[in-house]
Amino acid sequence: MKPSFGPGLFPIGVMAALAGLTLWLSQTTQLPEPDRSGKFRHDPDYRIERFTLTKLSPQGEPHHVLVADKMLHYPDDDTTDVTRPRLTTLVPGKPRTLVTSDMGHVNSDGSEVQLTGNVHLVRDGTKGNPPMEAFAPDLLVLPDDEKASTKSPVRFVQGASQLNGTGFDMDSAAMQANLHSRVSGQFESRHKK
DSSP: OOOOTTTHHHHHHHHHHHHHHHHHHHHHSSSBBBBBTTTBOOOEEEEEEEEEEEEOOTTSSEEEEEEEEEEEEEETTEEEESSSSSEEETTTTOOEEEEEEEEEEETTTSSEEEEEEEEEEEOOTTTOOOOOEEEEEEEEEEGGTOOOEEEEHHHHHHHEEEEEEEEEEEETTEEEEEEEEEEEEEESSSOOO
């Protein structure tokens, strides 16, 4: 003999399923619990893949553009980690600068971007000058100030000229770069025979 389920059991089954779904939604949407020190755990609250973020100048023109493969935002300190970031600085009347790396960490207000892994910086050429490239393992970028710095080894290449050193500060607005130590280089003459 087969057990029979009367029409009265159907609403109970639906209610049990809804209660289970409500419990699951409640568990998955709650903020992380504080750890023993009272601080929230450093868990991401959202993730975005393949995104573009454009920050505008006061005149409404693009000032810098951040493109990345993946972004994770952390609510405990309002920071963001990005995978394969590409940061482009666009200032009218100045050469465009593009910085890429394997990873990036953006502070809560976006004023600092710490890039790590295979950092490659390219500043467009100017009249009579080829583009300038820099290579380093890490780089701190201040996008609003158009500045960057590192304490690590760095290599600059511009045309056939090369410059190597350890640590540098770069001011893209002033188009200046200062190497800190262990500087060596080879420069191509601008006067061709």
